[in-house]
Amino acid sequence: xxxxxxPSKNRAIFLDRDGTINEDKGxxxxxxxxxxxxxxxxxxxxxxxxxxxxxxxxxxxxxRGYYTTEDVDKFHRYLYYTLSKEEVYIDDFYYCPYLEGECxxxxxxxLLQAAKDWNIDLEKxxxxxxxxxxxxxxxxxxxxxxxxxxxxxxADFSAKNLLExxxxxLEKDS
Numbered sequence: 001x002x003x004x005x006x007p008s009k010n011r012a013i014f015l016d017r018d019g020t021i022n023e024d025k026g027x028x029x030x031x032x033x034x035x036x037x038x039x040x041x042x043x044x045x046x047x048x049x050x051x052x053x054x055x056x057x058x059x060x061x062x063x064r065g066y067y068t069t070e071d072v073d074k075f076h077r078y079l080y081y082t083l084s085k086e087e088v089y090i091d092d093f094y095y096c097p098y099l100e101g102e103c104x105x106x107x108x109x110x111l112l113q114a115a116k117d118w119n120i121d122l123e124k125x126x127x128x129x130x131x132x133x134x135x136x137x138x139x140x141x142x143x144x145x146x147x148x149x150x151x152x153x154x155a156d157f158s159a160k161n162l163l164e165x166x167x168x169x170l171e172k173d174s
Contacts, residue, residue: 011051011120011125013169014111017057019131020128020130020148021055022037029061029066034079037162040162043165045088046166047166054118055076055079055095056110058096058104059095060097063099064099072095094111095110106136106140111127111143122141128148129147132147132152134147135147145157146168147159148165
């Protein structure tokens with residue numbers, strides 16, 4: 001009973017960025033290219049009441065030389081600012097600037113680092129993304145997983161958009 005009222009660990013919604021929160025135009029890094037996808041604001045308003053909201057995103061454009069880590073940080077600040085105007089708050093951003101490595105999804109490195117940094121119970125957390133690599137990273141980390149816009153046999157649920165995913169999570173969580 002006490003653990004339910006005062007959990008010793010946090011729960012999180014891990015979100016892929018491009019194709020999950022914002023439109024994926026391929027190597028999105030300029031603030032002027034930010035287009036928030038439909039239903040994202042409504043979904044995150046619901047989820048942030050019970051979960052930490054953490055973005056985990058592959059950004060290999062850095063290693064490819066398309067943009068810099070400063071560009072990624074600037075984009076994340078702009079994304080945070082844009083969402084905060086709607087009273088939606090991202091708790092943290094993790095990104096992998098490399099073409100390979102433990103941090104790059106489908107590896108779970110970013111989720112594991114966030115779990116350590118934020119004292120997150122991965123078994124009571126969710127990874128949501130639009131690619132199989134998002135689902136795979138979530139599974140490897142021990143999270144429940146949701147894929148958006150398609151089917152994936154590994155995913156715990158397939159949703160047409162983030163709002164449908166949020167409603168499914170909150171229904172399961174009640």
